Amino acid sequence: MSIDCQKLYEGKAKILYTTEDPEILLTDFKDDATAFNAQKKGTIIDKGRMNCGISSKLFQTLELQGIKTHFIDNPTPNQMRVRAVKILPLEVVVRNIAAGSLCKQTGLELGTVLPQPLVEFYYKNDSLGDPLLTSDRLYLLNLATPEQVDTITHLALQINKLLQEIFRQCDIILVDFKLEFGVDSQQQILLADEISPDTCRLWDASETDPNRRVMDKDRFRKDLGNVEDAYQEVLQRILQTIEQQNQNQANY
Template sequence: MNSKFGLIYEGKAKKIFAHKDSDKVIIEFKDDATAFNALKKAKFEGKGELNCLISSKIFEFLIKNNIPTHFLELKNNNSMIAQKIKIIPLEVVLRNIAYGSLCKQTTIKPGSVLERPLIDIYLKNDNLNDPLLTKDRINLLKIIDNKELEFISGMTLRINKLLKKFFFNINLKLVDFKLEFGYNSKGEIVLGDEISPDNCRLWDLNQSNGTIVSLDKDRFRNDLGGFIEAYGEINKRINDFI
């Protein structure tokens, strides 16, 4: 990475560097894998590159379908250039199939197909372990107003329709995913962060016996093995499809 431009922020999976254009940043994807709010950590060579390549292709697909995102272009295999945005401290999770925390917190059985997509919104705060929020709590905290919340929810539903079709075309079932949004220099809300197997739960449809085969971070989270191979398989399928 060019040392001329300084590090702005380092998260669990990415580093954000300044760009010569103050409205842009350079996002470098790390090889670190974390789970359970970083209580579980490991490094996998090539993970950052795979997530960067997968995210860039998905962002390009969404942009072609009129979804505003922070993505501008790929810089190299593990870095992208993006709009500099002020992240809204919310994690927006959309669920098509019940799995993970939803099943631990309710009586819904894992694998249940939901009648309609469920949007859960969490406060982006590691110290508080990203608690689930209500609409009234979002208003109380004055994070965003109701109009912005409706805009984000509507965009999340649109993204879900697009991604379900995108992944189905490469024989993957989109179970759930997490999105983050932010304000760009014009004050517009755009999709930020990344879209990769790190924040999407993806099941392989190439299974004749109905067995659930995860091709996402659950392979690391649940010690299933074949973690980096699963990410590589998704990247290969996207390349073959595009």
């Protein structure tokens, strides 16, 4: 790591460093694992490398589909250079199938396919437990402008369609996932943070057993075991699928 890099922020899963360019930051992905708002803590061996690899490939693929992201490149397997953005204090959750808190709060049965994708906004605030927001509360707290919310909602649904297709080709079901967005120096909204088994619910499409099908951090949350194997399987399938797509395009 360059001597010019200074720690800017450390979160539960990543450390953010400055670089010699104020418009570029360095993200270091950690092996630390947390759940239930950091009430449960542990380590997933090599998680940083795997999540960085998964996120990088997905960001690059989304960029090719017209989604602007903060991704630049990977100086090392567990590091990502990114465009500096001011993160909006919102966690944007897109749900395709009922799971997690949606089941607990609504009584919907686990695995219920939703008639259309559900976009939810949560206040990104650990001390408050990242609460679900109504639009009125979101505007009351001045977390984003109505124009930004419209843009983010549109982007989230567009990203959902693209990710569903990518994962479908990997024989993986995209149940739900969390996104974060930031604003760059030109006031553009960019997709930021990461897209990985830490931030997505992913089910193996070829598996019907409710425990064996899990390929995401729920394996850690629920003590299902084989967490590292699941993350590595997601990485391998994504790499193989995208490499095959690139070869097909090159031969076309």
